Amino acid sequence: MATETAGTAERATGTAGRLQPEDRVALLRHMLLMRAIEERAMNLYRQGKVPGSFYDGFGQEAVSVGAAYAMAAQDRLCILHRDLGAHLVRGVEPARILAQYMGRADGITRGRDGNVHFGDHTKGCVGMVSMLPDMMLVATGMAMAFRLRDEARCAITWFGDGSTSRGDFHEAMNWAAVQQLPVIFVLENNQYAYSTPLSQQFLVDPIERAATYGFPGVRVDGNDVEAMFDATWEARERAISGGGPTLLEAVTMRMHGHAAHDDMKYVPKEQVEEWRRKDPIDRQSVRVAELGVDVDALRDEVRAQVDAAAEEAMRSPMPDPATATDGLFHEGEDIVLGDGDAPYSGFRSA
Amino acid sequence: MPTMTYLQAISDGLRTEMRRDERVLVMGEDIGTFGGAFKVTDGFIDEFGSRRVMDTPLAESGIVGTAVGAAVVGLRPVCEMQFADFVSCGFDQLVNVAGKMYYRQGLPVNITVRLPSGGGFSGGPFHSQNPEAWFMHAPGLKVVAPSTPADAKGLLIGAVRDPNPVIFLEHKHLYRRVRGDVPDGADATPFTARVARTGNDLVVIAYGAMVHTALEATEDLDGASVQVLDLRSLVPLDEEAILAAVRECSKVVVLDEANGTCAAGAQVAALIAEKGFEDLDGPVVRVASPDVPIPFSPPLEQAVLPNVDRVREACRDLLAY
Numbered sequence: 315m316a317t318e319t320a321g322t323a324e325r326a327t328g329t330a331g332r333l334q335p336e337d338r339v340a341l342l343r344h345m346l347l348m349r350a351i352e353e354r355a356m357n358l359y360r361q362g363k364v365p366g367s368f369y370d371g372f373g374q375e376a377v378s379v380g381a382a383y384a385m386a387a388q389d390r391l392c393i394l395h396r397d398l399g400a401h402l403v404r405g406v407e408p409a410r411i412l413a414q415y416m417g418r419a420d421g422i423t424r425g426r427d428g429n430v431h432f433g434d435h436t437k438g439c440v441g442m443v444s445m446l447p448d449m450m451l452v453a454t455g456m457a458m459a460f461r462l463r464d465e466a467r468c469a470i471t472w473f474g475d476g477s478t479s480r481g482d483f484h485e486a487m488n489w490a491a492v493q494q495l496p497v498i499f500v501l502e503n504n505q506y507a508y509s510t511p512l513s514q515q516f517l518v519d520p521i522e523r524a525a526t527y528g529f530p531g532v533r534v535d536g537n538d539v540e541a542m543f544d545a546t547w548e549a550r551e552r553a554i555s556g557g558g559p560t561l562l563e564a565v566t567m568r569m570h571g572h573a574a575h576d577d578m579k580y581v582p583k584e585q586v587e588e589w590r591r592k593d594p595i596d597r598q599s600v601r602v603a604e605l606g607v608d609v610d611a612l613r614d615e616v617r618a619q620v621d622a623a624a625e626e627a628m629r630s631p632m633p634d635p636a637t638a639t640d641g642l643f644h645e646g647e648d649i650v651l652g653d654g655d656a657p658y659s660g661f662r663s664a
Numbered sequence: 665m666p667t668m669t670y671l672q673a674i675s676d677g678l679r680t681e682m683r684r685d686e687r688v689l690v691m692g693e694d695i696g697t698f699g700g701a702f703k704v705t706d707g708f709i710d711e712f713g714s715r716r717v718m719d720t721p722l723a724e725s726g727i728v729g730t731a732v733g734a735a736v737v738g739l740r741p742v743c744e745m746q747f748a749d750f751v752s753c754g755f756d757q758l759v760n761v762a763g764k765m766y767y768r769q770g771l772p773v774n775i776t777v778r779l780p781s782g783g784g785f786s787g788g789p790f791h792s793q794n795p796e797a798w799f800m801h802a803p804g805l806k807v808v809a810p811s812t813p814a815d816a817k818g819l820l821i822g823a824v825r826d827p828n829p830v831i832f833l834e835h836k837h838l839y840r841r842v843r844g845d846v847p848d849g850a851d852a853t854p855f856t857a858r859v860a861r862t863g864n865d866l867v868v869i870a871y872g873a874m875v876h877t878a879l880e881a882t883e884d885l886d887g888a889s890v891q892v893l894d895l896r897s898l899v900p901l902d903e904e905a906i907l908a909a910v911r912e913c914s915k916v917v918v919l920d921e922a923n924g925t926c927a928a929g930a931q932v933a934a935l936i937a938e939k940g941f942e943d944l945d946g947p948v949v950r951v952a953s954p955d956v957p958i959p960f961s962p963p964l965e966q967a968v969l970p971n972v973d974r975v976r977e978a979c980r981d982l983l984a985y
Contacts, residue, residue: 455731457733462739488726
């Protein structure tokens with residue numbers, strides 16, 4: 315179910331025929347891969363192989379996978395910590411992700427940052443920082459450059475419900491609106507900012523604010539990967555045709571604690587149970603099974619892929635302590651973000 | 665070689681880079697149609713258009729944050745903070761996003777942030793600050809501070825070309841007070857120190873506007889031969905040049921306009937204590953602003969900012985040590 319607040323009334327859900335069977339399977343595969351990698355990483359954390367803490371996006375897989383799947387190779391992404399699926403859609407290898415979690419030399423940041431604090435710049439992605447939602451402004455700046463150069467490209471970023479309380483949210487919303495920039499803001503409303511519920515975060519639902527800044531806000535079922543794709547696709551179409559930014563509110567639920575140490579006692583059990591019945595992977599599995607695809611076989615395939623990735627990651631050495639002070643400044647030419655994978659079939663036929 | 669004010673030289677440096685590199689754009693509050701609060705970008709919008717001379721919303725975090733985004737997709741933004749003081753509102757984007765990006769992700773952020781800084785004209789607590797030490801303490805940012813028109817142009821060109829984030833401190837009190845020869849062309853000044861005056865009895869180490877204070881204070885100091893070392897770059901700090909001056913003079917006054925605690929000069933003094941101790945023939949003497957906000961009323965402001973008399977007195981005491 316999607317609702318626009320800036321003028322347009324309720325729209326139909328579903329994929330409007332954009333997704334081919336292969337896309338619907340790919341969406342499920344990316345979500346399965348995200349969950350399998352994060353479950354493996356949690357095990358590695360419990361074995362003491364992941365330093366620090368561990369943050370996952372269990373139950374929120376549809377938000378990142380569905381939105382990232384709508385982005386073209388030349389688009390650019392600033393990805394949040396519960397959005398591993400976006401990295402996978404862009405083509406980042408699972409072994410490098412697991413090495414990243416373990417602080418290994420072959421992780422994307424070579425041990426210099428942890429968790430999902432990474433972005434493979436060769437695939438058009440910039441990693442997040444912990445100050446939220448700083449990356450909204452970075453994505454806005456990418457969109458600003460696209461517009462200055464008259465390029466039909468789009469930037470996208472994800473952030474949480476708690477982020478809407480900070481000033482950078484306002485600065486980015488306002489800036490993107492004033493300059494009519496091709497940027498998509500995905501508000502990942504997972505009900506809690508660490509332990510703080512929505513009722514203590516804001517009085518006006520942020521989706522209502524989009525219209526007051528002057529652009530559409532669209533509420534999406536964040537546990538429906540095809541609805542996420544669809545809403546993002548439409549936001550992207552609007553962006554690259556000069557229609558300006560869109561705020562997508564992906565309504566979902568953080569099914570695990572803020573991080574591995576958090577037992578989430580502050581969340582009523584019934585709330586978790588209710589959302590468990592809306593699991594995005596279960597929902598897409600039903601659709602894919604209806605296409606005649608053997609979902610169990612797909613799961614086995616993904617599990618084997620993650621087994622192999624974990625073995626490869628374990629073989630990666632720890633970084634050399636002698637390199638800790640290397641690479642503070644770059645010498646040489648500027649480096650710009652490269653194009654990432656864009657597996658959506660619509661980009662191939664376009 | 666044309667003669668220019670410090671302000672004209674900054675404009676010239678910007679214009680030079682914008683003409684030769686279409687990736688360069690300037691962005692900030694009131695810099696387009698109005699030409700900037702200090703008129704550094706006066707006329708730019710007519711030559712380069714409103715896309716490359718961008719009037720932005722009043723949002724310093726937005727200015728720095730969007731500049732980072734534009735940089736990583738191929739532009740070279742030069743941001744103007746209307747006053748250096750306002751960079752506190754963009755601090756997080758500079759320190760956490762821009763400064764750490766290359767170390768974490770191998771992605772350099774080519775932005776330049778111009779900070780009209782410094783006091784001396786009753787700007788008060790929010791229009792007089794020298795915030796360079798905040799950024800010296802944050803890894804991943806380069807920090808430069810020219811004292812002459814030639815270096816204002818050359819260091820700015822160097823900052824724009826440097827693939828890393830560079831904080832460019834331009835002292836407001838020098839804008840129209842200092843004139844000098846400025847080379848034609850588009851040569852960058854290296855991020856190293858410069859001997860502003862040779863001498864071997866004592867060295868005053870300074871940067872920015874304080875270089876001029878040091879030169880004036882020691883021009884005729886009872887016949888003493890006083891060297892003035894202009895740091896020009898605070899990150900990277902030219903350790904070799906500092907230690908060479910210590911070896912040559914053995915007596916050192918370190919001069920900051922900024923509040924003294926943990927200032928650039930404190931780092932210089934610490935460096936000398938660690939690596940130049942054997943060459944010293946007296947204590948390292950520091951002259952800086954006391955740790956109070958810069959007050960508004962002229963007698964109060966003059967009581968706080970280092971001036972020619974204070975520097976002269978410090979040098980005399982040290983020479984007599």
